[in-house]
Amino acid sequence: MDLGLRSVAVPVFSGSNELLGAINISTNAARVSMDTLMNRYLPKLLDSAAAIHRAVR
Incomplete structure (x- = not known):
């Protein structure tokens, strides 16, 4: 990641x-808190x- 960015991911x-x-x-870290x-x-x-997961069978 770049400085000033936040990211969250989940596996599919x-x-x-x-x-x-x-x-x-x-997102930009200045715009969205980690809590949000x-x-x-x-x-x-x-x-x-x-x-x-439910749709891909």
Whole structure:
């Protein structure tokens, strides 16, 4: 990562638990706190990864 950036990522698995890749959110550290990143955006990433997992069978 570059200085001044924040990022959080989660793995994405297929229905058979094969790793497909990952999804992430990156932002400028001055605009979004780590608390906001972890509490607002990480749950959305986890929900999205779960939806992909259910859809890819």
